[in-house]
Amino acid sequence: MLAGAVVLGIGAVSTLATWNDSEWVNGLFSTSSFEVEQNTAADIGDAAWVKEESNPGGALRFTADAAALTPGDAAYAPLALRTAAGSDAATVTLQGAVPAAGTTPGTELWAALDVRVTTSDAPFTCDADGITAGTEIASGKLASVAASTAPQSLAADSGSVQYYCFEIALPAELAGSEDVQGQTAQPAWEFQAVSLEA
Template sequence: MTSTRKDQRDARRARSRRIRAILAGGLVLGVGVTATLAAWNDSEFGSTTFTAGTFNIVGSTDGTNFSQHASAPGASLTFAAPSVSISALTPGDKAYAFFSVKTVNPSMAGSVLIKGASSNASSLGAQLTYSVRTVTAAANCSSTGWATASVVTGLPNGAALTAAATSSQVLNADGGNQVNYCIEVAMSATAPTTVQGTSQQVTWEFAATSGS
């Protein structure tokens, strides 16, 4: 059968509609594929706050009332001599003073050692020596209590006033213990007459370091 021009145009239109329908279907299919590739988002987080600890010590001249003495000359130590005043020492005299240290609450643990200040060296200071022991209470820091007190290791008896101990004493955290020092100062039995009437301020540092 002979195809007319009208039939040809109708055929072309039919093919065009089929092509558009196929293309439209493909586009719909493409949209569907894109949707299946979408993902849900989810996250987990963790956090905390860090705070630095503290380390602090306080001192006492009676073992009961503690306070800060953060710089020299610090607490005024009361030296008692058996029969003389420390304001009138003579060769061979000895005097004793008590000083106690502990950590505050709260505070981490640490240790403490005693050091003589370099400023302790003078003409009179050169004629004085010191020794340190630990006692159970202030009342035991005396010439009689000295014999039964515990020797502080790392510091020899009769050390120069500028000497520092080479070992330390333990300080428990949160004021858990007290280190009760008894300091003995002695004037040399051979102190020359040139030191008569002279004075010397003597300072010790109780150097504390944090750490168990």
């Protein structure tokens, strides 16, 4: 009887023994980087790349004619865009002109000026002859040209540069008009950028 009790006791102890195991997992989440930079220098250089994210933005460097337009004159300014180092790729779309922050344009001059913008993924000269080397993405009266319907692509991590040339012209047919004399206009343009999935 005593032996039987011992056997039963051993059986009871063995049913209490169990194995334990745990599995842990975790996830690390980070956001990607997205930033577009601009360069308004005629000779594009790394030191001149900046971020200007609000109106009026970076100053386009128009040729000297821009300071004293007469009918028939045109002025030209280059611009280059790229993504910043470490940034996702992007598409950018030129929007219609609006008055630069803090300015009120002369109504007649704003309505009279013509604008043309061309672009290329290869460098080209931004002047009366060179502007035709790019693809036209905007053309018409400054006051009425809407957003471009042709976005441009920028590679990730500063992998490509998109070049632009802006032309502002005062039409020759205004030679007999005094309505636009002595007026100023300071348009600002936005390039809306949208990131692309990595």
